[in-house]
Ligand SMILES: NC(=O)C1=CN([C@@H]2O[C@H](COP(=O)(O)OP(=O)(O)OC[C@H]3O[C@@H](n4cnc5c(N)ncnc54)[C@H](OP(=O)(O)O)[C@@H]3O)[C@@H](O)[C@H]2O)C=CC1
């Protein structure tokens with residue numbers, strides 16, 4: 581046990597929380613060192629394995645984040661923005677690597693994480709998969725190569741339960757496209773078109789979100805020109821992909837200097 585890295589899971593009953601628990605248990609380099617859920621959840625105080633309908637795991641679910649990560653070297657957190665910002669401070673104080681998959685964060689949330697990263701190790705990405713992070717780099721390259729006669733549109737599809745739009749991945753791709761063009765996304769972003777919008781403005785980057793069924797996550801970056809289109813696409817077919825990426829980040833973060841890292845750092849794609 582002592583030779584493996586202790587990983588705690590935040591939001592342990594969630595779609596990703598369950599995937600993460602499985603990934604930690606299945607990986608010979610890690611062991612499950614804590615399980616956290618939000619106050620009032622009926623799993624609190626129960627053994628995680630039993631609460632999830634299986635065999636005992638010897639880890640009790642707690643709503644006290646400091647207690648839940650006290651035996652861990654990393655905590656993986658796919659929850660909600662306010663929970664993630666609060667956990668960042670607790671993890672930095674405890675010297676625990678904080679891997680963040682949570683999306684839907686606003687500028688204030690990111691600024692709070694940047695501040696915390698002065699004293700703790702944070703690895704954060706709106707998508708933990710190798711394929712999407714490669715797509716980010718390809719998007720930057722294509723955007724730099726094509727001029728603004730090619731309209732950039734980002735279309736994402738997710739399951740019916742997703743609460744934020746555009747997805748974290750779509751925003752990563754939008755940032756990369758803007759970066760490739762040497763502009764700031766916030767100045768060229770078109771979100772939520774509805775009604776008489778007027779014609780599309782040259783140089784803008786558009787976003788569209790589809791929600792339905794059990795779609796894991798599909799992202800298209802469309803470069804639409806006159807008479808031709810370039811389309812870059814990533815399709816996620818299994819959510820365990822994100823859990824494996826997060827585990828890679830948790831291991832990569834061990835012994836790193838304090839800072840706010842992303843999956844491009846982890847995957848060596850920068
Ligand atoms: N970066 C990536 O690669 C990926 C990111 N995501 C992102 O991860 C997040 C979670 O997604 P998903 O698992 O589908 O969502 P779920 O709603 O299934 O899970 C979220 C979990 O977090 C719990 N939670 C909420 N607040 C707190 C808190 N204060 N303390 C502890 N636990 C809390 C929820 O509890 P309760 O049920 O009681 O509300 C729930 O169990 C989303 O932001 C999603 O976009 C998802 C997949 C991949």
Ligand SMILES: O=C(O)C1=N[C@H](C(=O)O)C[C@H](O)C1
Nearest residue numbers: 683706707742747748749797
């Ligand atoms: O909520 C999800 O499910 C996903 N969220 C992430 C996002 O917002 O991009 C990553 C992935 O697409 C699945």
